Amino acid sequence: MSPLLPWLREPLERLLATQRGHAVLLSGPEGIGQFELALALAQAWLCESNGSLTPCGECASCRLVHAHTHPDLLVLLPEALRAGLGWETAEAGDSESRASKTKPSREIKVDALREAVAFAQQTSSRGRAKVVLVFPADRMNAIAANTLLKTLEEPPGQARFVLGTGAPQALLPTIRSRCQTVRLAPPQRPAAEAWLAQQGVADAAVLLAAAGQQPLTALELSRQGIDARLWQGLPQQVARGQGAAFSGWTPPLLLDTLQKLCHDALCVAVGAPTRYFDAAAFAGLHPSHERLTEWARELRETARHADHPWNAGLMTEALVTQARRALHSPR
Ligand SMILES: [Zn+2]
Known part of the structure; x- marks a missing residue:
């Protein structure tokens, strides 16, 4: 058992x-x-x-x-x-x-x-x-x-x-x-990180943050091949319009990740602490608050239809284009 x-x-x-x-x-x-x-x-x-x-x-x-x-x-x-x-x-x-x-x-x-x-x-x-x-x-x-x-x-x-x-x-x-x-509240960070390490997850702290402090979700991310380097690199890649990192991701995972990225970009824009990514992952990006708020709304709208049978490739392309525009808007 x-x-x-x-x-x-x-x-x-x-x-x-x-x-x-x-x-x-x-x-x-x-x-x-x-x-x-x-x-x-x-x-x-x-x-x-x-x-x-x-x-x-x-x-x-x-x-x-x-x-x-x-x-x-x-x-x-x-x-x-x-x-x-x-x-x-x-x-x-x-x-x-x-x-x-x-x-x-x-x-x-x-x-x-x-x-x-x-x-x-x-x-x-x-x-x-x-x-x-x-x-x-x-x-x-x-x-x-x-x-x-x-x-x-x-x-x-x-x-x-x-x-x-x-x-x-x-x-x-x-x-x-x-x-x-x-x-039921999320576990204390040290307990969750120790458990993830026991499951063989490297960089438990980064993945735990990526998963919003939910250890089973963090383990799931790790099993999908997402590691700390890939995760922390996402904001810069998305800002360059590169969607290669997302190949093989399911639409719900992609959407969830972009919503986290958008959330943290908004935090950075207003000087608040980030939740899912390290703030350093947003270095050099200066999107406008208005444009990010608009992007958040677009993502919520897409998520509402998340059960739709998407063409994953086309969806990724469209979402990455949308993300690049949002992250590249001048402040
Ligand atoms: Zn019993």
Whole structure:
């Protein structure tokens, strides 16, 4: 079994000590282990060892959770996230969309919620609880969320729910009000950097900043071949209109990166500390504040359609051209 991420132990203990009711909503950045914490909470609810508050990791129930075969745990994830979260199941492996070669869905569909409602009403197989985990909960569309709502309002006796989201404001207020909301903050920098170093990430501090202090996101960046040198070089490359560094990047990663670059360029322009890049990466660039604000608006507009099936090459070219103009505007 993989051990719990070190910075999640304290929040898990606090959660178990203060938790009331049958539904918990974890909010905060997703890339700090929100799914892992939700899963650990579900595991604690189902754990059959009486000795410890946190899941023992050894009892039959904990083993079933790790094997993804616990009969009283239902995990709802968008298909597109399963592999990344290490939650590939036999069903997902030969799912319809795989067979038909369509893009894996980024939504949690209403059918999955119907299944969850029926599941919650069943008697617990092992006698502890019936646990439904939904992540990210904001990926339920309105119909799917409404399907869940009734069960959240009048939960069957043994049902428990844990939802996770990086965008709680995107949930139906009625869903939020049925849950105990627990906010999860990014870990302390030294703990996150030490963990990244253990995972073999060089320049952990730079990548952690690049990821907005979210260690799992930083690890993801590193696995995509992004290192400190490449990252810090991006502002100058973009200012020269060179998009080569972005080859092979997905449109969402590219957009997210340009939004961070734009954010930090604005910080530099007004003399504020940067957040994602070292300020030195912007040396010699003197874009106007107005032009950067305009660029930020253009990026937000593009991000709104981020699920659009872009031609990645054309999109990169257009975005880099836009970025070059913004960064090169005279002050
Ligand atoms: Zn256990």
